Amino acid sequence: MSTDGELLQEKRLLAQVAAGDASAFRQLYDSTSGKVARYVQKVAGNHSLVDDVVVQTYTVAWQKSASFQGNGRVTTWLIGIARNILFREVRKGKTHVPFEEEYSGADTESQFQVEIRSTQLAVKAALEGLKVKHREILELVFYQEFSYTEVAALIGIPVNTVKTRVFHAKQALKEILEKENITDYDN
Amino acid sequence: MTTEHTDTSHLIAEYCNNRLSAREKAEFEQRLQKDHELSAACNEFRRFQTLYRQVDPVEPAPSAALFARISDEIAALPRGAGKRPAWSRRLAGAVSDFWQRFREPMPWVLAAAQAVVIALLLVPAPQQNIYSTLSTAGVAADDEMSRINVVFRPESTESDIRSLLHTIQGSVSSGPSREGRYVVSIGSPSDLDTVVRTLQESTIVLFADPVR
Numbered sequence: 274m275s276t277d278g279e280l281l282q283e284k285r286l287l288a289q290v291a292a293g294d295a296s297a298f299r300q301l302y303d304s305t306s307g308k309v310a311r312y313v314q315k316v317a318g319n320h321s322l323v324d325d326v327v328v329q330t331y332t333v334a335w336q337k338s339a340s341f342q343g344n345g346r347v348t349t350w351l352i353g354i355a356r357n358i359l360f361r362e363v364r365k366g367k368t369h370v371p372f373e374e375e376y377s378g379a380d381t382e383s384q385f386q387v388e389i390r391s392t393q394l395a396v397k398a399a400l401e402g403l404k405v406k407h408r409e410i411l412e413l414v415f416y417q418e419f420s421y422t423e424v425a426a427l428i429g430i431p432v433n434t435v436k437t438r439v440f441h442a443k444q445a446l447k448e449i450l451e452k453e454n455i456t457d458y459d460n
Numbered sequence: 461m462t463t464e465h466t467d468t469s470h471l472i473a474e475y476c477n478n479r480l481s482a483r484e485k486a487e488f489e490q491r492l493q494k495d496h497e498l499s500a501a502c503n504e505f506r507r508f509q510t511l512y513r514q515v516d517p518v519e520p521a522p523s524a525a526l527f528a529r530i531s532d533e534i535a536a537l538p539r540g541a542g543k544r545p546a547w548s549r550r551l552a553g554a555v556s557d558f559w560q561r562f563r564e565p566m567p568w569v570l571a572a573a574q575a576v577v578i579a580l581l582l583v584p585a586p587q588q589n590i591y592s593t594l595s596t597a598g599v600a601a602d603d604e605m606s607r608i609n610v611v612f613r614p615e616s617t618e619s620d621i622r623s624l625l626h627t628i629q630g631s632v633s634s635g636p637s638r639e640g641r642y643v644v645s646i647g648s649p650s651d652l653d654t655v656v657r658t659l660q661e662s663t664i665v666l667f668a669d670p671v672r
Contacts, residue, residue: 293622307519332533396515415512418477421470
C-alpha cells in the first residue's frame with residue numbers, strides 16, 4: 274500500500290538521487306531492492322540472472338532518476354526498468370529463460386516427482402510450472418500490488434487483456450493443482 | 461454480470477490493495493453493496509492474494525555486496541553518461557552559449573584565460589593549509605595525512621564529481637579555493653596512496669596530491 278505521503282517521500286528521495294546524493298541512492302536501494310529482486314526472480318526463475326539485472330537496474334536508475342515523473346510509485350518505475358533489462362538479456366541469449374509470450378510452460382510432470390506434502394509447497398511448485406507471462410502477472414498484481422492500468426502500461430497490453438490474463442493465470446494454476454488432486458487451495 | 465461490475469472490475473486490485481483515493485474508494489464501496497458479483501470477485505481476489513503471499517513470502521534482503529557492484533558500475537560509467545540535474549543542464553547551456561558568442565569574435569580572450577588558469581595551477585601550494593572557501597574562511601585541514609588537494613576539470617559535472625567521491629569514499633572538506641582547488645578527506649589514511657592514484661587516473665581530475 275502506498276499513501277500520498279509515502280509517494281511524496283519517494284518523489285523527494287528520487288529528486289535527491291537526481292541531484293547526485295549518494296546516501297539517498299543507498300536509501301533508495303535499501304528500501305526497494307527486495308521487491309525488484311523478487312520480481313526478477315519470479316519472472317526469470319533463474320537465480321544466476323537476478324543479481325546482474327538488479328545491478329543494471331539501479332545503474333540505470335542512478336542515470337535516469339531525473340526523468341522520474343513522480344506520478345506513481347518508485348517500485349513501479351524500477352520494475353519497469355528491470356523488465357526492460359531482463360528482456361534485453363534474454364534476447365541477447367545470456368540466459369535460457371523462455372520469455373516469449375507463447376512459451377509452452379515448464380516440465381510440470383518432473384517437477385512434481387518430489388513428494389509434496391503441504392498445500393503451500395504444492396502451490397509454489399505449481400506457480401513455477403506456469404507460463405512466464407502468467408507467473409509475471411500474478412506476481413505484479415498479487416504481490417507487487419500493481420493496478421491493472423499499471424500492468425497494462427508496463428507490459429504494453431490493454432487493461433482488458435490484463436483482466437483476461439489474470440483470469441487465465443489463475444485457471445492454469447487451478448488446473449495444475451487439480452492434476453495433483455489438490456482442490457482445497459482456494460477455500 | 462451487471463454493467464456496473466463490468467465498468468469497475470478493473471479497480472478490484474486497486475481497491476483490495478488500498479490504492480484508491482478516498483473518493484474512488486467510497487464510490488467503489490457503494491457499488492460493492494449493490495453488486496454481489498463484484499463483491500464476490502473482491503473476496504476471491506483477497507483469498508487468492510493471501511494464498512499467493514503465504515506460498516512465497518520471501519523478499520531478498522538488500523545486499524551490501526550487490527550495492528558495491530552497483531557503485532562500481534556507476535563509477536565506471538563513461539564521462540558524460542551520468543545524469544545531470546535540470547538546473548545543471550540549463551546552466552551548462554547558458555555557459556556554452558556565452559563562450560560561443562565570446563569565442564567567435566575574440567579567440568585570444570579564451571587563450572589568455574586558459575594561460576591564466578594554467579599559471580595559477582603551476583603556482584606551488586601554500587605551506588599552511590588555509591584556504592578561502594565559499595562556506596568558511598577557516599582552516600581547511602587539521603589531519604593532513606588523510607586529505608588531498610584536488611582540482612577537477614572545469615567541464616566536470618556535479619554528478620561526475622559525486623560519483624568519484626563515492627568511489628573513493630571521500631568527501632569535500634573545503635573548497636573551492638580561488639584556484640579551483642578542493643580539499644578532499646578520506647576515511648582511512650592507510651588508503652591515501654591508492655586514493656590519490658585513483659584520483660590522478662580519473663578523467664575528470666586535473667590535479668590530485670596529498671596535503672603536505
